[in-house]
Amino acid sequence: LDAIRATLQAAFCIENFESQVVERHNKPEVEVKSSKELLLNPVIISRNEKERISIEGSVNSVRISIAVKQSDDLEKILCKRLMRFMMQRADDFHILRRKPVPDYDISFLITNFHAETMYKHRLVDFVIHFLEEIDKEISEMKLAVSSRA
16 A cells, blocks of 8 residues: 555646647547657556556646455456446546546546645545555455345
C-alpha cells in the first residue's frame, strides 16, 4: 500500500491542459490518447496475478484500475455484483468510471477538475481506503451467504 500511495501522489500532479487537436476542448488525455508525449508510463503494482492495480497518468488526468482478489466462484459472483452496483451509481461517486478497463474489475478517472475541487491527499486516502475495504467487504458478503446456506 505504501508503493501505491507514493505512486498516486506522484501521478496526481496534474493540471489543466487543452486539446492539441481541437481548440477549446479539454478531454482526459489518458482516455483519448491523442498525443503520446502527454502520457506517462503506466505503473502496475500487483500482490499476485489476480490482485493488482494499474495507474495510468497523463498531463491532465489519472486512470486507476483495480483487479480485486477472487479465489473462487462465489467471490467472483459477489465481486461482479458489488462492482455493478457501484458502477450504476457512478454519478454519485464522481471519479468512478461506468465501465472498467478490460481485465480489471473497477476503474476510477481523476481529472484536473477533480484535483482542483478536491484535496489531493484525500483522493489518495480514498483509493487506499477503498483497496483496504473492498476485500473485507467481499469476505463479509461471502460469510453472510455461507451462513444462510
